[in-house]
Amino acid sequence: MTAETVATLPAEPPAELLAEAEAFLTLFHTETGTPGLAGRLAQMRHEVAQTGSYTLTPAELSHGAKVAWRNSTRCVGRLYWQALEVRDLRHVSAAPDVFGHLLAHLRDAFNGGHIKPLMSVFGPGVRILNPQLIRYADDPLNADFCGLLREFGWQPRGERFEVLPLAIEAEGEVQLFDLPKNAVQEVDIWHPDYPALADLGLKWHALPVISDMSLEVGGLRFAAAPFNGWYMQTEIAARDLADADRYDALPAVARALDLDTRRERSLWRDRALLELNVAVLHSFEAAGVKLVDHHTATRHFARFEEREAQAGREVRGKWSWLIPPLSPATTPVWGRRYRAREEKPNFVRCPYAGAHGTGRS
Ligand code: ARG
Secondary structure, X not given: OOHHHOOOOEOOOHXXXXXXXXXXXXXHHHHHOOOOHXXXXXXXXXXXXXXXXXXXXXXXXXXXXXXXXXXXOOOOOHHHHHHOEEEEEOOOOOHHHHHHHHHHHHHHXXXXXXXXXXEEEEOOOOEEOOOEOOOEOOOHHHHXXXXXXXXXXXXXXXXXXXXXXXXXXXXXXXXXXXXOHHHOOEEEOOOOOOHHHHXXXXXXXXXXXXXXXXXXXXXXXXXXXXXXXXXXXXXXXXXXXXXXXXXXXXXXXXXXOOOOOOOHHHOHHHHHHHHHHHHHXXXXXHXXXXXXXXXXXXXXXXXXXXXXXXXXXXXXXXXXXXXXXXXXXXXXXXXXXXXXXXXXXXXXXXOXXXXXXXXXX
């Protein structure tokens, strides 16, 4: 344990911090079979009494991050929670260093297309304002964030699929960093049976790296802990590119497929949606980039539920997030119900208070 990591912000007032710390350290020692719980608890209490906070060991941090994923009620990909690789970067707190480690994160998580789940945990005072490390300026979802970037001096070039700079808050100020082209892996979308679909010029980035959620473990909060898995094709093809208030591509896809868009009863929306999903699956596969389909992902989720039951744990979930937006009733999640109450460790979304706010909530 090093001096500079002691200053991690407690998420809770002291009494709750102690309770959360005890609960988590007990969970850690029990689940990992690590001996010495009593001694660890005594040491933690002593550190809290002396400093108002305490420091997780790298092993505790790593396990806590994995359990936070396991507890993520909206995530259908939780079967792989134990495979999360956690980078302990709690000693990193200067913006250019954070940026360097984020570039390494993007490269290593992409892993030549064999995407691996990865999290980078940064030190106190660091915060990434972007909701994800890779986001596009012309995606209406990012309009508010683009407004914030403009306050920091960013100006869009006005291109389609323009990648946004990273806004990193560190040591009390926000700095912008452009992502170099080679840091952002993208896949052009095309359809094996409908060549005209490629002419739409659709593409998407390979990695979803969530960067606006704090990791909460043992009563401590890590505001900068970006993490990624791999995409499920519905996220891109049934939401990001398809939603009317996102890229709204279904009318153009329908024209490329030569569908009758004058009558709803032709189900042109559904057919365009289905073929766009086929196109995304096909394009990622041809590009050698890992991505899962919704039938496989939900079957894996059912296996996750079985494993959790064997471990004596209840799986919590937000059903409306777990079902896929395409053909949900064909998947095993459809007929199941979940309790949605959140457990810790977990991730909490902490929206940026704005350039003129405290930056903390
Ligand atoms: N749905 C989000 C998007 O389309 C990504 C959320 C995380 N997804 C994941 N497969 N880990 O960008």
